[in-house]
Amino acid sequence: MGGPLDDQDDDLLAAEWAALAEGDAGGGDDDFASAGGGGETGGAPARVLNQDEIDSLLGFDDGSAGASDGSGIAAIVNSALVSYERLPMLEVVFDRLVRMMSTSLRNFTSDNVEVSLDNITSIRFGDYLNSIPLPAMLSVFKAEEWDNFGLLTIDSALIYSIVDVLLGGRRGTAAMRIEGRPYTTIERTLVERMVHVVLGDLSAAFDPLSPVTFRFDRLETNPRFAAIARPANAAVLARLRIDMDDRGGRLELLLPYATLEPVREILLQMFMGEKFGRDSIWENHLAGELWYTDVSIEATLEETPSYLREVLAWEPGNQVIFNCTPESPVMLRSGGVTMFKGKVGQRNNHIAVKIESRTQKD
Template sequence: MADDEEIDEEAMAAEWEAMAGGDGGGDDQDAMAAEWEAMAGGGDEGEAEEEGVPGRVLDQNEIDSLLGFDGDMADGETTGIHALINSALVSYERLPMMDIIFDRMVRMMSTSLRNFTSDNIEVSLDNITSVRFGDYLNSIPLPAMLAVFRAEEWDNYGLMTIDSSLIYSIVDVLLGGRRGTAAMRIEGRPYTTIEQTLVERMISVVMKDMCGAFEPLSPVNFTFDRLETNPRFATIARPPNAAVLIKLRVDMEDRGGRLEVLFPYSTLEPIRELLLQRFMGEKFGRDSIWETHLATELWSADVELTAIMDETTMSLKDIMNLEVGQTITFNKTPTDEVVLKCGEIPMLSGPIGRSGNKVAVQIRRKAERLIENEEDQAMAGAG
């Protein structure tokens, strides 16, 4: 038995050498050993270790976590490669007052659309997000209607998108369609004039409610500009510009659809400070009680006034050459006014005189007027 095993090992060694070309090189033997390990089922680990990479195979959960699709995105945060891909998206400032405005608009729309359609309509606010204008135009599912409206007081435009489901539902309801049945959609054809007219009427109702929603914050008048079916013709801002997107859901029993309102940030810039408020009437960094107290204390503060009889300009050489008994000549006469200063600030002016046994100044006007008159005279003399 031992002799047979030795013969088999010698034959196997000879076979290895024959397969390696008979040279018995160390590199060839290592390659052959790696091949045998691969044939034995350890090929992946052998190749990975040969390349210097750990040979452990990732499971599906680890792959999803690496790519950022592990499903833990309930808070809106992304991780992994998914976060790197979306790193170009800029996070814009949040406008808390927009939530309050459109919550008010949802309640107003529910009542207005019920009166408009004579049907049971429920309007809900899905979310308010920040998007790039170009990305939004590319994501609009067609067919759809895009209404361009103008905010007159803000001197800029906004965009309202009505998807096909809501269009057909509104048309069906306004033309007397049966209740409880889904609106029939006809794909592959442009919208008719009747459909566009009915949708324009609905848009006017929505814009009127939107004006009422903004009125407590900043009165604005939204006017309908045009209706487009091609997103390319509804461009109101540059593609990279940021915009606020408000998604609304309109439900009519078994029918309904989505309505979206988009405001570029440039449109909202005139009321940006108001939209940053967390509640109506919030004041940033101001305390009226402190302002009143400070004003009261300022009015009762003591200040020291200096009466300036006259001023003249002399060179340092002349001053150094002055001797006792010499006279400095000024241009003031006894009837000219003197200026009262607080520090370096001219305050009041008036003629000088005597009150009892004290020198007094009779206040006639504020010193600013005197300074302005002297400057005007100097400019006139220079001219």
């Protein structure tokens, strides 16, 4: 029979089970803290990263979709690009381009034009397309001898400045910009003429290094239509600044490394001034010292072929007969190369050879 005493026993048993459960949970936490929280002070709980911090560490930031990977592990992976500094001759080419463009654009615009090189960097082609400020004009050109393409980007400020200068805009007034509309035929034609001037200077800048012709291919306003390489491919980007008094803008020249591959060995050379790797002092020194080089000369009167088994069977007293006479020509050789023919004789009690002809090279 159950009574009040049985109810009290049940309550006491339930209380004991609850106490045991709480003790087990507390002991588990203590064990976890003692095992993994050796660096904690004052018994503070272990620091656990939340999901936002994990995404930031890995470079997965949902709030900046479409932006370039510039943080976390993604930044470390994407930083594995070839540096243009491994191509020292390329900087000399761009310096020549800047000087030549300053003169060519002055003649083209009949205005005071200053061209400066801001920087030269390496970038992935896909990242560059995403970073182009629109509106802009993108000129695709082809390197004929290298059988590949490059990209020339003219920003909006430079487009309106060129149009304003070529159509007689007054100085001291900023070029009028009408955003949100497509470029007109006149604007595209004038910019295309300027692109031809720049490509001509670029060809001349590469000419001492490797003759190449940069041919204008097409003019685009949508970066997606100017895709000349895969998004992950590396490229060299040169940013130029063009100033015309109080007007001007930026011009960006992008050359994929695949385009520069045919002349990569030349671009790796060191240089003196603008001689592109040639050192005239060393050349003259080498040419002068070659005249004092010791060269061994062998005089061969006759040769006869023989089998190895016959040579190994030779003994003292054997004779080797040559089909030659005192009038037979003597061959003068150096390093196994026959150079002269002559007659054998005697001079001052020494055997001598009188050179009669030079051997023709094959």
